[in-house]
Amino acid sequence: RVRSKTKLPPGPYPLPIIGNILELGTKPHQSLARLAHIHGPIMRLKLGQVTTIVVSSPHMAKEVLKTHDHSLSDRAVPQSVHTHNHHNFSVAFSPVSPLWRHLRKVSNSHLFSNHALNSNQTLRRNKLHELLHDIHQSSLVGEAVDVGKAVFKASINLLSNSVFSLDLVSSADSVGDFQDLVVNIMEEVGKPNLADFFPVLKMIDPQGIRSRCCVYSGKLLDTFRDLIHQRLKLREDQGFDSNNDMLSSLLNMAQLNGQEMNQTIIQHLCLTMFVAGTDTVTSTLEWAMAELVQNEKAMSKAKQELEEVIGKGKPVEESDVGRLPYLQAVIKETFRMHPAVPFLLPRKANANVEIGGYTIPRGAHVLVNVWAIGRNSSVWENANVFSPDRFLNSDVDVKGLNFELTPFGGGRRVCLGLPLAMRMLHLMLGSLLNCFNWKVEEDGVTMNMDDKFGITLAKAQPVRIIPEKVIK
Numbered sequence: 001r002v003r004s005k006t007k008l009p010p011g012p013y014p015l016p017i018i019g020n021i022l023e024l025g026t027k028p029h030q031s032l033a034r035l036a037h038i039h040g041p042i043m044r045l046k047l048g049q050v051t052t053i054v055v056s057s058p059h060m061a062k063e064v065l066k067t068h069d070h071s072l073s074d075r076a077v078p079q080s081v082h083t084h085n086h087h088n089f090s091v092a093f094s095p096v097s098p099l100w101r102h103l104r105k106v107s108n109s110h111l112f113s114n115h116a117l118n119s120n121q122t123l124r125r126n127k128l129h130e131l132l133h134d135i136h137q138s139s140l141v142g143e144a145v146d147v148g149k150a151v152f153k154a155s156i157n158l159l160s161n162s163v164f165s166l167d168l169v170s171s172a173d174s175v176g177d178f179q180d181l182v183v184n185i186m187e188e189v190g191k192p193n194l195a196d197f198f199p200v201l202k203m204i205d206p207q208g209i210r211s212r213c214c215v216y217s218g219k220l221l222d223t224f225r226d227l228i229h230q231r232l233k234l235r236e237d238q239g240f241d242s243n244n245d246m247l248s249s250l251l252n253m254a255q256l257n258g259q260e261m262n263q264t265i266i267q268h269l270c271l272t273m274f275v276a277g278t279d280t281v282t283s284t285l286e287w288a289m290a291e292l293v294q295n296e297k298a299m300s301k302a303k304q305e306l307e308e309v310i311g312k313g314k315p316v317e318e319s320d321v322g323r324l325p326y327l328q329a330v331i332k333e334t335f336r337m338h339p340a341v342p343f344l345l346p347r348k349a350n351a352n353v354e355i356g357g358y359t360i361p362r363g364a365h366v367l368v369n370v371w372a373i374g375r376n377s378s379v380w381e382n383a384n385v386f387s388p389d390r391f392l393n394s395d396v397d398v399k400g401l402n403f404e405l406t407p408f409g410g411g412r413r414v415c416l417g418l419p420l421a422m423r424m425l426h427l428m429l430g431s432l433l434n435c436f437n438w439k440v441e442e443d444g445v446t447m448n449m450d451d452k453f454g455i456t457l458a459k460a461q462p463v464r465i466i467p468e469k470v471i472k
């Protein structure tokens with residue numbers, strides 16, 4: 001009788017055993033957007049043995065992220081995240097639990113609350129000035145800048161200074177090495193993995209995804225372990241810790257309450273923050289610059305606003321951002337067309353949930369296709385055109401309350417780093433535009449705007465553009 005009451009959402013016909021795996025292709029965000037045109041804004045796929053529900057409209061996103069947040073806030077954990085037992089400690093992948101709440105609270109109070117962010121504004125200003133200095137050096141010799149690499153360096157060093165009071169990367173080589181590790185993790189974790197679709201294959205790891213992830217995340221965990229040990233040694237030698245950073249607070253907590261905040265948990269918290277907080281910001285900025293250098297009208301509007309509000313050639317201060325509506329619109333438009341995390345992080349139903357007359361069965365994985373929502377022509381006029389102006393007289397924001405634009409997700413699992421990410425993005429993009437004029441490496445050649453699917457939706461080709469310093 002229970003069976004007859006449940007009505008699963010419609011979806012493409014599943015083949016025996018493999019189900020709909022072949023429908024995913026190499027760009028699942030696009031394939032599933034196409035399927036949603038046929039089957040509707042809530043659809044069901046069978047990926048091997050796993051029932052996966054994909055929602056692709058603002059209304060359905062609201063049902064998942066707000067109305068039924070309570071039953072849909074656990075994570076579907078990919079096999080790749082099981083390496084080094086990361087799923088048991090990660091704030092991004094552990095289920096809703098006392099540990100998860102504790103980790104969110106601690107990270108929030110040390111890194112992301114308004115108070116924490118206001119008190120380390122100088123740090124961001126310094127890292128921004130270093131970024132502008134590096135770009136100035138390239139402009140002196142007329143050299144193209146790899147925007148992603150430059151922004152990655154600024155983002156990772158900003159985080160490492162907040163957590164460890166030091167720069168994690170300095171030379172061009174070490175930036176590349178770290179960026180490769182993070183990008184590889186994002187790609188591997190995002191890849192459709194047979195071991196996720198057929199749990200019986202998890203020990204075999206047929207595509208080698210789990211073992212590669214084990215190597216990449218192992219290297220980062222080793223780095224964090226060494227930094228923690230160095231700090232412990234310093235504390236032991238000196239008898240005190242003069243650093244006023246997140247590590248210092250975490251170690252104090254570990255002494256007080258070993259269970260909830262031991263060294264392993266600190267290592268995994270760092271892994272989550274450094275992976276979640278660098279590639280996302282970097283790829284958003286790359287997309288924004290790529291769109292702007294090809295769109296003269298939007299570029300000159302953004303530059304004109306900056307010149308009028310803060311003065312030609314000056315770096316942006318955080319206090320300026322409220323007076324830069326066009327810059328804010330550029331960031332929103334970039335998120336609409338190129339959401340850094342196209343499916344959000346996968347959720348898992350902890351109970352049967354009724355949505356739009358259909359049942360999401362307990363245990364099903366739930367994806368919100370924010371890429372499809374951003375490109376939906378019944379939601380957005382000229383959905384495939386980059387036009388920041390659409391946000392100028394609109395209240396739509398990215399904080400998880402407007403379901404047509406939720407690049408940071410929503411509800412209880414909304415991105416923890418949202419406040420930091422928004423400050424970094426406006427500071428860096430505004431300053432790159434106001435301090436330099438930019439042109440493409442080869443005149444007349446249109447930039448390749450292909451994307452590459454992973455947990456983050458990266459640009460397939462790096463953005464290499466030539467800066468010319470703006471004279472004040």
Ligand code: HEM
Pocket residue numbers: 091092093104159272273274276277278280281284339340341344345346407408409410411412413414415416417418420421
């Ligand atoms: C452009 C920048 C960023 C974007 C677009 C982004 C996007 C996201 C998304 C979509 C989620 C999943 C939300 C959900 O399931 O509803 C998420 C979770 C998360 N993000 Fe971000 N993120 C960004 C930057 C950052 C930064 C800078 C940090 C930290 C330094 C960070 C840390 C996290 C963490 C820890 C989670 C897991 C939260 C949880 O599961 O409770 N993110 N992010």
